[in-house]
Amino acid sequence: MTLTCAAGTGLPAVRSALAAGRSGLRANDFPHCELDTWIGRVDGVEDTVLAGDLAEFDCRNNRLALLGLEQDDFIGQVEALKSRVAADRIACVIGTSTAGIGVTEAAYREMGEDEVFQARHRLPRVHTPHTSAAFTARVLGLDGPVLTISTACSSSAKVFASAARLIEAGLADAAVVGGVDSLCLSVLYGFHSLDLVSDQPCRPFDRARKGLSLGEAAGFAIVEKQGAGFGRLLGWGESSDAHHMASPHPEGAGAAAAMAEALTRARLSPADIGYINCHGTATSLNDEVEARAIASVFERPPAAASTKGWTGHTLGAAGIAESVFSLLALDDEFLPAGLNLDDPESDFILTESRHEKVDAVLSNSFGFGGSNCSLIFGRVSS
Template sequence: MTAHTATSAAGRGVAALSAALRERRSGLRRNDFTRTALECWIGRVDGLEQAPLPAGYASLDCRNNRLAWAGLTQDGFLEQALAAVQRYGAGRVAIVLGTSTASIGATEEGYRELADDGVFLPAYRDFVLHTPHSLVTFVQRVLGARGPACTVATACSSSAKVFAQAERLIRLGWADAAVVGGVDTLCDSVLFGFNALQLVSPQPCRPFDAGRNGISIGEAAGFALLERGGNAAGAAQLLGWGESSDAHHMSSPHPQGRGARQAIAGALQRAGLDAADIGYINLHGTATPANDAVEAAVVADLFPAQTRASSTKGWTGHTLGAAGIVEAVACLIALEQGFIPGTLNCSEPDPLCGPQLALDNEAAAPQVALSSSFGFGGNNAALIFGRGGRA
């Protein structure tokens, strides 16, 4: 991975996220997004309303693509991605991005602002804007890439699964490099939808706390550049990935964590590693009673006591289809900067949690990190990253 970036409520770019993690400064705030009162906390990225897309992309202007643009323009990522397109050729760079809602917020707005004759106003008439592929289409246009392009929409595992798909494309010769990542923005459909499932907490989320009572929804954009044989000096590496689909329930994990275990086992096998080799785990840790109980039991069972594990959703909120990439970047921060972020807002850990759970930030130098992402319908993914210089 020769470049990576993340933008969320915790800040724009890697340095801002790292600073928030180190200072234990959450980006969550009381809901000020929905037009109808909903008592909850959210992770909102400021300034998107005042930042329309550049003129050349006006037909795809929406909150989701504005956030994508904000993410692309952090940490020099856009310049590095454009250089990759130039280096390999437009047809040899894949675009694989995850999102759970794409630009559905723009569709909501389009229906709210219908013209007198009942049709969409001109700003909402590009049909691509209202499809799940709005994000990928936008990023393709920005980069001028013409290689394989795919939208991954597997709920909260979306932008973790993109790494697996990109690795396959590169390994099988369909591409020499891939821009991966994910973007999801706040919208009424998501906020009220999760609230209808009784999964939204009226307080800031408390991952793995015994008194946890739901998620805080956030928005984020993150990207990474994967290159064939990318042993660039200091570049982190994708060592392994695992995927599974337990299909146990539409919105609840398998009670014994069958899918989570399979995804983790697959990632370890592909990386040629044992559980004891993992120094840090960024947990999915949504702060819902069911998810955290299952994940806590799986980690306590599979990993040795010295492995450190935490959820970073107390900083960003649950960014849905962007959660995988944001938390992958959190893993890279731990690897590159030598510290373990604790679990914000957890004061009394669930008894199911093992000694692996880190509550406070810790100085450490992990060589290998694992990120787990679990989505609705039992769509699970696990990613393993290593520090630059590993074989």
């Protein structure tokens, strides 16, 4: 697996930032955006070149995807996978919300009175939600089912469930899953219009939180039925709030249902979970409702934290980023606490990172449209 986010490009950098409590957030310096906020911007995206036949995919999302794929020898790991599993039996399931919209924004900004896009923006494979799944499959030479999941901020958690189902159904023997979302004006001004963006670095689960910080990330993992990896996917739960497009159910009913379904599928009891990587966006409502939902599922909640203080809210990439954090917690026996946290919303919110070996970690991802996904990862038995 691999992760590139504001906290670091590749796993060694991410691990080092986690250990040092070093946030990747910076004062907003995104071009064409005047908002007074903090962002989790990844360095080096602008310098990543999509050469040759990849040029038809050129957009910030796919540059970030390529930068991510090039870390941690991920391409080498996929090549090794292809030596065991035929490429036409490897699925590619990628979550995104922004996809190539940054180029669509630029195409509108730079078109003339004639309302015709400049030639460099006439890229049909970019102006679609599917761009980064198609791109990733092209870069890695995968020829199994190629699928985009775009359910806002739960997108790249749900990729694990879809990949597992494709494999169980015999439609693939292995999968590359991932998520890619990149900063763009749509999300910066969009979340601003909803009054959800903080003018400070985000403070998940702090009672003085003022909103989210937006970020970007690309992460990928290989899913196989048998393998000696960072951890095992033990369960997943997917549910809908059926309540409101942009606000969570006030009692967190959908979130609780997703967590409960994941536990059932994993055949685990709440007491088996050693750590929760929360959705924890640092909006007033999300963190309050999520804490309540956790308390409704777990009689004695385990240590829980949100890692968005390191990365910002990476939206369609949040699921994969936090799956990687969850797998690192299992593998490194290190449970990160949230950053910028003085006065926690609940007593089970971790305020100090700790070294502890746990056997199972739950990761929550909730999105607009009331789309909820909870994943449980377990330690690989040694």
